[in-house]
Amino acid sequence: MSQTTVNPGQLQPPAPESGTRAAPASAADRAIKRRRVLDILDAAGRDSLLLSTHTALTWYLDGSRVHISLAGDPVAAMLVDRDGDHLVTFNNEAGRIAAEELPSGVALHTAPWYGSLHEAAAALGAPGSAPLAEADVAAELRAARQQLLPAESDRYARLGAELAAILTDVLSTAKPRTTEFDIASALAGRVVAAGAEPLVLLCNGSARSQFRHPLATHSPLGRRAMAVVCARRDGLVANITRWVRFDAGSPAERDAEARIAAVEADIFDATVPGTTLDRVFTEIKSAYVRHGFGAEQWEQHHQGGPAGYAGRDPRVTAAVTDTVVQDQPFTWNPSGPGVKIEDTVQLTGSGVQVLTADPRWPAATVNGLARPLTLQL
Known part of the structure; x- marks a missing residue:
């Protein structure tokens, strides 16, 4: 598995004539969302959380598109730990996500298109420490996204x-x-x-x-x-x-x-x-x-x-x-x-x-x- 280090300068909104998209995320809003997730980790006594659904991912990334098929699973998974935010996507999606969907401050990692996003994301955590599953804190995450910023x-x-x-x-x-x-x-x-x-x-x-x-x-x-x-x-x-x-x-x-x-x-x-x-x-x-x-x-x-x-x-x-x-x-x-x-x-x-x-x-x-x-x- 490889990690793509994204230079913040690459994430600036594109020139209007380019016709491309810039990630919609607000740095101020994302900082609050990260604090809310860290509070969930504190309450659970855990060090990391794996986000895997469209609802949780688009909320935490503050508007990034992580789908291809509207009827399919997300093409990304997110590990939130105390050191930072780690987004894992398939190798054939990484270029678009890096250019158009990745908020500043999120590390982008790739997995083979035939691999498991969840396994790749979980492996980024501390050795011997499985991340908290999204389903285990569904109510807490719902509460975290109730109040729009x-x-x-x-x-x-x-x-x-x-x-x-x-x-x-x-x-x-x-x-x-x-x-x-x-x-x-x-x-x-x-x-x-x-x-x-x-x-x-x-x-x-x-x-x-x-x-x-x-x-x-x-x-x-x-x-x-x-x-x-x-x-x-x-x-x-x-x-x-x-x-x-x-x-x-x-x-x-x-x-x-x-x-x-x-x-x-x-x-x-x-x-x-x-x-x-x-x-x-x-x-x-x-x-x-x-x-x-x-x-x-x-x-x-x-x-x-x-x-x-x-x-x-x-x-x-x-x-x-x-x-x-x-x-x-x-x-x-x-x-x-x-x-x-x-x-x-x-x-x-x-x-x-x-x-x-x-x-x-x-x-x-x-x-x-x-x-x-x-x-x-």
Whole structure:
């Protein structure tokens, strides 16, 4: 196994005309993240930690891309020890990672493309001392990444605004004869052009509105449609749902849309620093009853949860007892028959800030917060 020593001068942002990418990492944010991981090692009485998942790696590297296939495992593993940070990647990935993804201060090592990244990373630690496995401190790592730091908060806000604008642009051109695949492909093209990865693309027309996770088909939209995008850029995942229709909608339909927004408002009210997520989950179940959806509606679809470096980090259930903190991002997605509402938000000192917002999209004020309506064309 060989080590590549990277000169910090090689990691400066490239000239604009080069068209290449520079690692997005903030040195200040990364220093805080390293301190948080060292605190985990201190609490566990260990000297090193092996990071191996997309969520942990992109968080700790502060936005580096460590994937090739969106469906595959990371092409890197990270050993964090008391002496420094050691990233191991395959020999055929090292050039790109060194040039475009490696934060300053991280030592890059290579393993053969047919080798084991985890074994190579573990071998960098002190002899006779196995590193702590990521799975052994999953809850502690989740807590470490809950509170977004300044630079990553800025990156997340930019992604959210761009994603919301993409939904507005694409859905504003839709027609009843437009197919679900037409919408999904247009969204995918715009997301990729924005430098992001489309992790989830869903669309249903009026003939398929009963499905909560509608993978697109060749079916036309008809009189009403939903589009969902979950997109990742610099490791952060933003999630958004929008609806469009080509008539005024029925009274029952408009009533259900207002009631699901009221459910979401109750969830926002319950999501405050210091509370625990199992308590928020209890409030979610009560909100469905209060707003006329029935006591069992929450069982028909997951309700969302904390967001950030995973689509949900984690999905909230009665068993999740994490404590909510300020500057933590969330994506709640309450839904009912034929209705759903979803945006990525961040808790700030002044309350809930909606990140996936476009001022061009029609909205109504619900409990003091602008929430998306169905776009009528």
